Amino acid sequence: xxxxxQNSGPLSVPEGAIASLNCTYSDRVSQxxxxxxxxxxxxxxxIMSIYSNxxxxxxxxxxxxxxxxxxxxxxxxxxxxxxxxxxxxxxxxLTGGGNKLTFGTGTQLKVEL
Amino acid sequence: KAGVTQTPRxxxxxxxxxxxxxxxxxxxxxxxxxxxxxPGQGLQFLFEYFSETQRNKGNFPGRFxxxxxxxxxxxxxxxxLELGDSALYxxxxxxxxxxxxxxxxxxxxxxx
Numbered sequence: 001x002x003x004x005x006q007n008s009g010p011l012s013v014p015e016g017a018i019a020s021l022n023c024t025y026s027d028r029v030s031q032x033x034x035x036x037x038x039x040x041x042x043x044x045x046x047i048m049s050i051y052s053n054x055x056x057x058x059x060x061x062x063x064x065x066x067x068x069x070x071x072x073x074x075x076x077x078x079x080x081x082x083x084x085x086x087x088x089x090x091x092x093x094l095t096g097g098g099n100k101l102t103f104g105t106g107t108q109l110k111v112e113l
Numbered sequence: 114k115a116g117v118t119q120t121p122r123x124x125x126x127x128x129x130x131x132x133x134x135x136x137x138x139x140x141x142x143x144x145x146x147x148x149x150x151x152p153g154q155g156l157q158f159l160f161e162y163f164s165e166t167q168r169n170k171g172n173f174p175g176r177f178x179x180x181x182x183x184x185x186x187x188x189x190x191x192x193x194l195e196l197g198d199s200a201l202y203x204x205x206x207x208x209x210x211x212x213x214x215x216x217x218x219x220x221x222x223x224x225x
Contacts, residue, residue, distance in 0.1 A: 032212050034213065034214075036216075042218070043201075043203055043216040043217060043218050043219045044156070044203070044216050045216070046213055046214070046215060049212075049213050088155075088156065090156075090214075092212050098144070098161050098163065098168040098169040099144045099146060099161055099163075099168075099169075099207050099209075099212050099214065100146065100158050100161055100169045100171075101146075101158070101214055102158070103148075103155055103156040104155070105155040106155065
């Protein structure tokens with residue numbers, strides 16, 4: 001079982017729709033969770049971090065965390081073609097891991113006109 | 114505020130050679146991490162340095178090494194290059210407490 005799992009996609013949504021990206025993790029010691037966006041040929045860019053159960057909103061983005069289910073998701077409202085990218089989920093342990101992040105393999109999102 | 118700077122951006126080497134990659138973190142960031150990204154394996158953690166000390170190491174052979182200088186700048190070295198070392202090498206810096214990693218643009222290594 002991979003430590004962090006994501007559906008590779010591609011996930012296709014029409015412009016203006018809500019895109020829902022999901023991630024599960026296996027290590028219950030994981031305490032910090034991050035979403036990165038990576039455009040083709042570019043480096044990962046931090047979108048959001050979430051540390052507590054519940055929702056965290058930032059503009060069109062909402063991260064949701066459920067530690068009991070070991071599940072974290074990212075919702076993108078009013079999806080735009082510029083949101084087309086690969087979205088990486090990453091987790092960090094509470095102790096013993098320093099700042100080491102474990103990444104999923106990413107979900108490719110395509111926003112269609 | 115300047116971001117994470119990596120040099121060189123692109124390089125081509127042949128098998129058996131060695132390579133050194135450089136990373137300058139965001140000003141004030143003392144933690145520097147290195148990751149390898151390949152299409153098949155995704156982002157894999159190499160190592161993390163904080164205050165010139167290696168704090169964490171991933172599951173890579175000893176051919177991969179790194180160091181951090183007193184100004185927080187970091188270098189990584191790969192010796193005896195293999196074809197499978199072709200990858201995008203990403204450096205990321207972070208504040209000690211926050212744990213949010215900010216990536217540089219990467220060094221794309223091609224081994225022929």
